[in-house]
Amino acid sequence: xxxxxxxxxxxxxxxxxxxxxxxxxxxxxxxxxxxxxxxxxxxxxxxxxxxxxxxxxxxxxxxxxxxxxxxxxxxxxxxxxxxxxxxxxxxxxxxxxxxxxxxxxxxxxxxxxxxxxxxxxxxxxxxxxxxxxxxxxxxxxxxxxxxxxxxxxxxxxxxxxxxxxxxxxxxxxxxxxxxxxxxxxxxxxxxxxxxxxxxxxxxxxxxxxxxxxxxxxxxxxxxxxxxxxxxxxxxxxxxxxxxxxxxxxxxxxxxxxxxxxxxxxxxxxxxxxxxxxxxxxxxxxxxxxxxxxxxxxxxxxxxxxxxxxxxxxxxxxx
Amino acid sequence: xxxxxxxxxxxxxxxxxxxxxxxxxxxxxxxxxxxxxxxxxxxxxxxxxxxxxxxxxxxxxxxxxxxxxxxxxxxxxxxxxxxxxxxxxxxxxxxxxxxxxxxxxxxxxxxxxxxxxxxxxxxxxxxxxxxxxxxxxxxxxxxxxxxxxxxxxxxxxxxxxxxxxxxxxxxxxxxxxxxxxxxxxxxxxxxxxxxxxxxxxxxxxxxxxxxxxxxxxxxxxxxx
Numbered sequence: 001x002x003x004x005x006x007x008x009x010x011x012x013x014x015x016x017x018x019x020x021x022x023x024x025x026x027x028x029x030x031x032x033x034x035x036x037x038x039x040x041x042x043x044x045x046x047x048x049x050x051x052x053x054x055x056x057x058x059x060x061x062x063x064x065x066x067x068x069x070x071x072x073x074x075x076x077x078x079x080x081x082x083x084x085x086x087x088x089x090x091x092x093x094x095x096x097x098x099x100x101x102x103x104x105x106x107x108x109x110x111x112x113x114x115x116x117x118x119x120x121x122x123x124x125x126x127x128x129x130x131x132x133x134x135x136x137x138x139x140x141x142x143x144x145x146x147x148x149x150x151x152x153x154x155x156x157x158x159x160x161x162x163x164x165x166x167x168x169x170x171x172x173x174x175x176x177x178x179x180x181x182x183x184x185x186x187x188x189x190x191x192x193x194x195x196x197x198x199x200x201x202x203x204x205x206x207x208x209x210x211x212x213x214x215x216x217x218x219x220x221x222x223x224x225x226x227x228x229x230x231x232x233x234x235x236x237x238x239x240x241x242x243x244x245x246x247x248x249x250x251x252x253x254x255x256x257x258x259x260x261x262x263x264x265x266x267x268x269x270x271x272x273x274x275x276x277x278x279x280x281x282x283x284x285x286x287x288x289x290x291x292x293x294x295x296x297x298x299x300x301x302x303x304x305x306x307x308x309x310x311x312x313x314x315x316x317x318x
Numbered sequence: 319x320x321x322x323x324x325x326x327x328x329x330x331x332x333x334x335x336x337x338x339x340x341x342x343x344x345x346x347x348x349x350x351x352x353x354x355x356x357x358x359x360x361x362x363x364x365x366x367x368x369x370x371x372x373x374x375x376x377x378x379x380x381x382x383x384x385x386x387x388x389x390x391x392x393x394x395x396x397x398x399x400x401x402x403x404x405x406x407x408x409x410x411x412x413x414x415x416x417x418x419x420x421x422x423x424x425x426x427x428x429x430x431x432x433x434x435x436x437x438x439x440x441x442x443x444x445x446x447x448x449x450x451x452x453x454x455x456x457x458x459x460x461x462x463x464x465x466x467x468x469x470x471x472x473x474x475x476x477x478x479x480x481x482x483x484x485x486x487x488x489x490x491x492x493x494x495x496x497x498x499x500x501x502x503x504x505x506x507x508x509x510x511x512x513x514x515x516x517x518x519x520x521x522x523x524x525x526x527x528x529x530x531x532x533x534x535x536x537x538x539x540x541x542x
Contacts, residue, residue, distance in 0.1 A: 004373065011376055041375075048369040054358065057365025061343060068340035080389050089391035089398055096395040100387055100439065103380065104430035111429070131429060132376055142383035150390035160385025164434075165378065170339050176374045177342045181328075183367030184346040184360060188321040188353035224325050229489065233496055241500055253504045256493045257482065257512035264478040268471075271332045275374070278338070280433040280470035284442055286463055289335070295464070295471035299524045303479070306519045314515065 003126035007136045012045030018162040025075045033071030034166060037063060041173070060177065067170035074166045077159040092150055099146040103138045110134025164283075171282040174274035178226055185225070194221055195234035202239050208312055210243040211250075215308045218259050219266035219300075226272025228263025235259070250315035258311040265307065268300035269293060324349025380435050388439055396440045397447035406448040408465050409532035412472045413525050415441055419476025420521060424483035431477075433470060442469040452536060461535060468531060472524065479520035482513035 019039035025031045040063055048056060066072065080088065089096065111131040117124040125133055143157040165172060185191060198217045203209040217239055221231035240259055244250040267273045271290065281292050288294070324345040331341030343364070350360030384392075400406050422430055431437075445465045449457050457465075481487045485506045497504050 007376055007379075008372060011372075011379055014379060014382070044369070045372060048372060051365075051369070053362035053366040053369075055365065056369040057361035057363075060365055060368045061361065064337070064339035064343050068337035080391075082394075085389075085391040085394045087391075089394035092390065093395065094399075096387060096390060096392045097440075099383060100392065100435065103383065103435055104427070107429045108427060129373075132373055135429065136376060136379050139380040139383050142380075143386055146383055146386040146390065150386070152386050152390060156389055157382035157386045160389050161382030162385075164381045164385050164388075168378075170337065172378060173375065174338050174342070176368060176371050177339055179371035179374055180364050180367035181342045181346050183371075184350050184363050185321075185324060187355075187363055188324065188349040190321050190324060190349055193319060193322055194325070224328075229492055232489075232492060236496060237500070241502075245502075252497055252502050253508040254512045256497060256504070257509045258516060260489050260493060261479065261482060261513060261516045264482075267478065268474060271338070272328065274338070275377075276433075276474050280437060280473075281467070283433055283438045284466040284470060286467055288463070291463060291467040292470045292474075295467040296474060299471070299475055299520070299527060302523050303516070303520055306523070307516060310515050310519070314512070 001123060001126055002133060004129050004132070007129070007133055008045045008048075010136055010140070012042045014158070014161065015039075015042035015045060017158045018042075018165055021077070021159060021162050022075055022166075025077065027076040028073045028166075030071055030073030031075070033066055034073055034075060037066045037072055037170075038162075038165070040066075060180065063173060064177070067173075072166075072169050074169070075162055077163050079160065079163065088150070095149065099142040099149065102142045102145060103135075106138035106141060107131065107134045110137060167285065168279060168282045171274065171279050174278060178272055178274055182225065182227065182230060186230075191221075191225065191230055191234050194224065195238045198235065199238040202243065204243065204247075207244075207248040207316070210239065210248060211312045211315070212308050214239045214244055214255070214259055215262040215304060215311060218263040219269070219304050222263040222266030223270040223272070226267075226270055226274070228260060228267055231263050231266070232256075232260060235263075244311075244315070248316065250311075251317060254315040255311060258307050258315070262304060262307045265300045265304040268296040320352035321349045323352055377432075377434070380432075384435055384439050392439050393443040396443040400444045400447040401451065403448075404451075406444075407452055407532045408445040408448045408468070408535065409528040409530075411445050411448050412441075412469060412531075413528045416472050416476045416521065416525060416528070419473060420480035420517060423477050423480030424517070426481075426484040426486060428477060428481050428484075428487070431473065433473060437469050437473050441473070442466045445469050449535060452532070458538075461538065465535070468528070472528070475520060475524045479517045483510050483517055485510050 015038045019035045023035035111134050114125040114130040115127040202213040217235045218231050222228045240255050244255050245252050277293050281289050327345040327348045346364050347360050449465050490506050490509050
């Protein structure tokens with residue numbers, strides 16, 4: 001059965017290639033820092049299951065230390081000049097969009113069909129991982145297609161991948177690190193403690209106050225934990241079910257649907273939702289790491305107010 | 319209560335702009351030790367979760383394909399597409415993208431676009447090219463930065479306030495499961511219907527901001 005191990009093998013080999021090419025990149029004064037960083041990440045993908053828990057913890061710590069002590073540079077593989085790119089764009093025109101569109105089309109087709117493929121009654125592809133496997137496969141196909149269609153050199157995809165990866169730098173690992181932090185917070189009971197405090201702070205006297213406390217609590221908890229999914233059970237169990245639904249008879253479907261969306265307003269505001277907020281700032285080479293959050297903040301705050309008003313208006317049937 | 323010190327470490331560390339990877343590990347150690355674990359136990363728990371969450375980083379596999387396309391002129395082609403459209407402004411392009419992203423996400427197609435595969439190589443160059451059209455060529459660096467940040471923000475807003483309309487998205491399934499445990503039975507369809515008013519409001523509010531964004535851009539460029 002094709003499952004995560006194959007995807008991890010592909011990722012491990014890709015990062016190993018980034019590490020190898022970084023090590024021989026004399027243009028980058030910190031080339032060994034980059035080689036060590038992407039090399040350790042490759043080891044995590046290739047051998048993570050054999051390192052043991054403490055081994056993986058030490059690996060994560062080493063990655064953080066390499067990045068935190070400023071050992072990461074930005075590699076400069078040879079690429080085409082802006083003028084050459086203008087000429088190429090004029091030559092190939094809209095065809096350039098084709099491989100870019102192949103990715104979503106294959107992901108969609110793969111996640112819909114791969115689950116159903118079976119050979120002698122056994123699934124060919126792990127049904128739970130169909131989307132992730134489709135994504136890895138689509139990325140591979142698109143890279144090969146782009147290389148063939150536009151006659152790019154054989155090493156181009158790995159070198160160009162490394163160029164973009166170095167631009168993202170440490171931010172590339174932050175989403176996975178934050179997921180691990182979430183697990184440690186869960187063991188330490190951080191979420192429950194915050195939930196208890198929020199419940200104590202919730203005013204009990206009016207319907208509107210309970211609704212506002214739930215929506216604002218969802219957003220605030222999400223800002224602190226980086227994830228609305230972590231906030232939802234704590235806030236809904238603590239405030240929404242006993243107060244908004246239990247005491248004031250709100251419709252649980254409306255309350256929960258809008259409560260979750262209030263959490264999403266918090267996601268737009270927090271650097272802890274790194275893959276949405278910090279990674280794009282790195283990908284777009286923004287000078288201010290928090291520029292995307294700043295651009296989202298007015299929408300997020302207004303939407304939070306809208307959610308309070310909508311829940312108050314829609315959840316209580318006469 | 320002491321376990322909350324980990325949250326304080328996160329807030330301070332991010333506010334003071336220390337390296338976030340170090341901040342995350344420091345926060346884990348703080349909360350873990352406050353909860354009575356030894357530093358090595360915390361590191362092992364962190365490592366275990368780091369390993370099981372590797373799938374989060376698989377999305378980077380898309381970079382080689384995007385990189386080759388950029389090498390062959392994809393960004394330049396995205397700009398050329400816009401240069402032929404007289405009516406194009408950054409706000410209007412982003413508004414059209416917002417609608418597209420919300421509608422596709424509402425059908426569960428959350429993976430068809432994204433920051434690495436859409437915003438960086440196509441959307442942001444298009445919006446920047448439109449800003450150049452609007453001002454007749456030169457665009458200040460600060461303005462470029464704002465247009466790019468708004469492009470990334472629009473992708474997030476479209477995704478977040480579209481996906482909950484789809485029945486089988488993670489957040490809907492989480493709500494159904496949680497309510498079920500509490501003895502309340504709710505149909506996924508009912509939940510997704512109640513996500514629609516917020517989705518419409520998000521389109522109006524963020525869309526309105528995008529149109530105002532155009533006017534502000536025109537103003538700042540004239541002043542400069």
